[in-house]
Amino acid sequence: MNTKIKLATIALAVTMTSSLFAEPSYTKCIACHGANGEKVALGKSKIIKDMSKADFIAALQGYQNGTYGGPMKGLMAGQVKGLTADQMEAQATHLGLK
Numbered sequence: 001m002n003t004k005i006k007l008a009t010i011a012l013a014v015t016m017t018s019s020l021f022a023e024p025s026y027t028k029c030i031a032c033h034g035a036n037g038e039k040v041a042l043g044k045s046k047i048i049k050d051m052s053k054a055d056f057i058a059a060l061q062g063y064q065n066g067t068y069g070g071p072m073k074g075l076m077a078g079q080v081k082g083l084t085a086d087q088m089e090a091q092a093t094h095l096g097l098k
């Protein structure tokens with residue numbers, strides 16, 4: 001195997017490994033909130049990457065039980081339906097929240 005092919009193989013392996021760490025339950029959030037939670041979703045939401053982990057999880061649970069949200073909370077209720085506590089935790093980790 002020549003060096004170029006070796007390097008390409010390593011690069012591919014690294015890419016595949018990092019996609020394993022991407023949080024699958026966050027994939028559907030990307031369109032509105034951005035890959036790293038950096039967007040104001042539909043011109044309405046907070047920038048979620050700037051939230052604390054506690055606030056992020058409290059917001060998601062609040063959307064689930066109807067105790068949190070602004071004018072578009074109905075939309076978010078649909079998004080968080082069925083999310084488990086573990087998935088919320090993994091999303092917070094994915095976004096680098098503290």
Ligand code: HEC
Nearest residue numbers: 028029032041042044045046056059069070071072073079
């Ligand atoms: C169709 C666009 C859309 C998608 C998809 C979406 N969101 Fe949202 N999100 C919004 C909007 C709009 C708001 C503000 C809702 C409101 O009025 O409370 C929001 C609010 C939030 C908030 C609270 C921020 C605040 O403004 O108080 C969090 C946390 C959040 N979203 C996380 C997620 C996660 C996690 C997912 C994926 C499971 C997701 N969102 C998917 C549009 C979206």
